[in-house]
Amino acid sequence: MIPESAEEETAAPRENGRPTSVTALAAAPLLDRQDVASSLSSLPVPDVVAAMGSSLRGLSPAQAAERQALHGPNELPGVSHVHVWRQLVTQFTDLFAVVLLVASAITFLAYLLGQPRDPATLQLAMAILGVVLLNAGIGFAQEYSAERTAESLQAMVPHTCRVLRDGERREQPARDLVPGDVVILEAGDAVPADCRLVEAQEAAVNNAALTGESDPVARVAAAGPPGPPLESRNCVFMGTDLVAGTGKAVVFATGTNTEFGRIFRLAADAPRQRTPLQLQVAAMARRVAGVALATGAILFAVRLPSGQPFVDTFVFSLGVMVALVPEGLPATLSVSLAIGVRRMARHHALVKQLLAVEALGSTSVVCTDKTGTLTQAEMTVVRLWADEVSHAVTGVGYAPAGEVTDAGPVRELLRAAALCTNARLVPPTGRDPWRVLGDTTEGALLVAASKAGLDPAEEEACTPRVAEYPFDSARKLMSTVHRDNDGTCIAYVKGAPLEVLARCDAMDRGGTRTPLTDTARTQVTSAADGMAGQGLRVLAVARRPVAGPHPPLDDVESELTLLGLAGMYDPPRPEVRDAVDACRRAGIRIVMVTGDHPLTAEAVARRVGIVRGPTPAVVTGTQLDDLDDSALDTLLAGSAELLLCRVSPEHKMRVVTAFQRRGEVVAVTGDGANDAPALKHADIGVAMGASGTDVAREAALMVLLDDSFASITTAVGLGRSVYRNIRKFLIYLFSHNIAELVPILAATFAGFPLVPITAVQILAIDLGSDVLPALALGAEPTEPDVMDSPPRPRRERLFSTAVMGRVLFLGGIQAFGVCTVFFWHIHASGIPYADFTRDTPVYREAITMVQAGIVVSQFFNALAVRTDRQSVFRAGLLSNPWLIGAGCFGIALMAAISYAPPLQAVFNTAPLTLADWAVLAGFGVLLLAAEEARKWVLRHRSSSSKGEAR
Structure with a gap:
């Protein structure tokens, strides 16, 4: 009981x-x-x-x-959201922000302690604070999002x-x-x-x-x-x-x-990995902040013994520090990444975190799911076999669009298969395509019957079902009994070929029941094995007349007449092969990680080009359990073509961690909830937007809105382009920092009592004249060869030797120009150094020349850094109109600072003559010419080395 x-x-x-x-x-x-x-x-x-x-x-x-x-x-427990105020506070924990906040606070303190109080010091304190607030606002607006995986x-x-x-x-x-x-x-x-x-x-x-x-x-x-x-x-x-x-x-x-x-x-426990760009920007911030603080402290120690007032010396040192800190970099980086996000969105790739854009570009390994990612998750009958003849079936998916080659001999096979199903085809409604209610394998049989000209619903009405013997994994069969128009009952059986064949004693030949000889059995087995070898799932279909509507199961599934075989598979997405080829050209390794059967996984991998060799490494989850970390590392390093099958979420996470341990940047694709932990733990998780679960979409950093694997390849190319563009505007931003610092150092060692450029002027350059051109550089179009090179190493630095060399080269030319115009102006006046004050007209003209010289040279610098080796004239001077417009805006802003009395009062500037502008433009042209000469030398060396190689 x-x-x-x-x-x-x-x-x-x-x-x-x-x-x-x-x-x-x-x-x-x-x-x-x-x-x-x-x-x-x-x-x-x-x-x-x-x-x-x-x-x-x-x-x-x-x-x-x-x-x-x-x-x-x-x-499930609700996600604990980070309060908005905490998210905002984190914007002020960036190292650049901390350094500037401390500088602003000390400057304000210097203003309070100064006697008399200098309004310029207060302006400097407020300007630095304004920079921090602006960067924080932009960063908060760009990155405000909550993780809703648990929800x-x-x-x-x-x-x-x-x-x-x-x-x-x-x-x-x-x-x-x-x-x-x-x-x-x-x-x-x-x-x-x-x-x-x-x-x-x-x-x-x-x-x-x-x-x-x-x-x-x-x-x-x-x-x-x-x-x-x-x-x-x-x-x-x-x-x-x-x-x-x-x-x-x-x-x-x-x-x-x-x-x-x-x-x-x-x-929930999987940590969100920091992207390579996050790590590199953090390292760069530490180095730059350290250099800025050290340089400011050294100059403070050098100038203080010379008799300069303490507050003036301190403000001078702060100016040096501000000159070295790229105040506009956080805002420029955030907005430039946002441009990459919008570009990817136009290609059906939704990126939820800005830094993921660059991380995708550095991807070296893609661990991809199979079902729904590489395939369409729709079973399709592609081949039929009856009476020793194979018949092709065209069309994919559940839409009954296609045909069966020479359908006559297989109509009874398909009729029996359609009757022996419980699935139902649902026509498209609105945006929903054809779909199946019930088993997808049975749905594929219904579609094939429709392609042969049969109406499954009409056949069911004419031959109603009177009994059913459901599929059982032990029998590997499903049987149904139907009453024909004349009252006789017929049983239809479908299932695993060997199980059905073992219960057959005859086969259908042109509508005639003929004995199933040993030779015929061998032919059927060979046909089934041939289909299976092509990665097809094979079902055999048979029938027999039975006595009465409810015969015993043994009677139903014995002495059967074989009607034929049906081979089906889940078709790959048509665009996947080209996407896989593009990844191979780009040096990106693709590893299939699936919960499916090894044979099925290998068949799909071969169809899409992931596997091309004769013996790929196929490893199951059970085998992974037997490998320690060292053995797993050996497996990942030694198997170029690797398929991981029958794996659990824990297995996926372990594989991702192992790849990361080897220094790889790992992207993981998936659509199911079982993929969520690995998606979150990967450097870049890529979820399917249409067919994927909410769990996968929320755990991932990128969602493919069209579920197309090809969109991953496009996104990788865009990510690589973003990284190249980031390097371009870093060269652009840091080269002018040298032009700001060198005049200050020169004035210090020359004994000049004032700074050649004030901190407020530096902030005006960094935020007023440099940000827009830097953003325009960040919007440079993708170069054609972006996918023809291997992924950059995970530990490759933003500031490589080549980048630093270019920064010093361009910055040195700018520094030479502005130092020349400054000291030329000072010496031409004939005024002794000791008599100069910040209100001396010649001094105001000189520092205006320095600021304008940096702005004008940066206009030509922006043109120069657009390409690494190619001549900018070949790329087209006007091919990036946003860059030209941004440079003109910076020069117009500089003109306003020079000529507008309210701005003259803020920046302590003076009006420049036309001759002054001409001299500054000449130095800008000199910079562009020198950079073009450098590129020519690089191209010449490259062509010479290629000629010697030949």
Whole structure:
């Protein structure tokens, strides 16, 4: 007798001779979840409900309330959002921001302590503070986003479900489910918790969200052997869907105790990796800040003994420091990355974090899922075999568009296959394409029948089904019995070729039943093996007349007449092969990481070009478990073509970590919840936008809106272009820092008492004249050869030797120009150094010449850095109109600073003559000519070395 309540002390069922405690199973803790599932799987139905302290009538409301208090709601914990004020505060923890904040505070203190107080010092303090606030505002606006991975996992749990309470069927919130509840499931339902089936009629589930396998898996209520939870044939799990049949199930795990909860914890615990650019910018900030502070301190120590006032000396040193700190870099970097984000969005790649743009460009390994990423997740019949003849089937997907070559001989084969199915084709509605309700394999058979001119619905109406023998993994067969128009009954059987063939004693030849000889059996086996060798899933179809509408199963599945074979596969996306080829040219390694069968994985990998050699390394999750970290590293290093199959979320994360340990920049693609931990742990997680789960989309840094693998290749090219452009504007920004610093150093060692350029002027250059051209450089179009070179090493520095050499070269020319115009102006006046004050007209003209000289030379510098070796005249001086416009804006702003009285008062400047502008333009042309000469030398050396090589 099955107990009606948990309080009844019944004899507990026994597992392997050991009693299983009712209380232990009904209130199983998290760590025992797998043991509970394994124990329940091996119990018969009456013992299952007894072990959970329940009955087939379900729990009583009182029992449910008691267990609700014990287990909590059936939901995943909500994500703990970072408060907006905390996100804003983090913008001020950047090292550049910290240095400038300290400088602003000290400058303001110097203003308060100065006697008399100098308004210029206050202006400097406020200007530095304004720079920090501007950078923080831009960074906050660009990066404001909250991670909602946990919320998306919660969203996949159905909001309501059908449950039995005291035998009464109720619809209630899924969050109220408790262990021991009996839920009712129908085709199309999302499974609300981890459950053990106690009734099942033709039930099948899609476990793709948990395992990555797209094929529906049959589920039964009968007891089975103990084993891993996901391999239990009588268990269903939260986050999966019932795609066929009906059933009742007893809940044994809820919330975070479920398999889905395990993935939630993996995703929550997985650290978000810092991108290569984050690491390099942080390192650069430390070096620049250190150099700036050290240089300012040294100059302070040099000038103070010369008799200069303490406050003036300190403000001078701050000016040096400000000259070295690239104040506009954080804002320029953020906005330039945002430009890359918008470009990628136009190519159907949505990037959720700015720095992920550059990280994608440095990708060296792509760990890609199979189903839904490389393939269309739609089974398609591509070949039929009947009467020793093979027939091709055209068209892909579930749309009945295509044809069967010479369909006449295979019409009966397809008619029988269509009748022996439970799936249904759904025509397109609105934006939804053709789709299948039920098993996708059966849906593919229906589509093939339609392509042969059959109407499956009409055939079913003319030959109604009177009995069914569902698919069973032991038999590997499904059989249905139909009544024909004359009242006779016919059984149709489909299943694994060897199983069907073993039950056949004849085959159909042109509509005639002929004995199945040994030679014929060999031909059928050879045909099936040939299809399987092409990576096709093969089904055999047979029939036989039976006596009456409900014959015994042994009669139905014996003495069959073989009608033929159907070969089908999940077709790759058509654009994938070209995308894989592009990745190969770019030196990017592609590793398939899938939960599917090794043979299926290898077949797909060969179709899309991931595998081209005869013996790829195919490793299963079980084999990975046997490898320690050293052996795994050896495997990853030694196998150029690697397929990882039957893997779990933990396996994926371990592989990603191993690649990162080897210095690789790893991108991971996926669409299921099982992919979420690896997506989050990777350097760049790439989720499918249309077919992917919310979990995968929220865990990833990039979402492919069109689900096209080709978009990854495009995004990699754009990411590489972003990195090149970042280097261009870094050269542009840092080269003029030399032009700001060298005059200050020259004036110090020459004994000149004032600075050739003030800190406020430097800020005006850095933010007013330099930011827009830098952004325009960041918007340079992608160069044609961007995907023809290997990925840069993970540890490659932004400031390589070549970059630093170019910065010194261009900055040195600018420094020479501005030092020349400054000291020429000072010496031409004939005024002794000691008589100069900040209000001396000649001094004001000289510092105006320095500021304008830097602005004008930067205009030509921007043209020079657009290319590394190619002449800018060949690339086209006007091919980036935004750059020309930005440079003209900077010069116009400089003219306003020189001529507008209000700005003259702020910057202590004076009006320049036309001759002054002509001299400055001449130095700008000199810079461009010198850079063109440098590029010519590099091109000449390159062509000479190539000639010698030939």
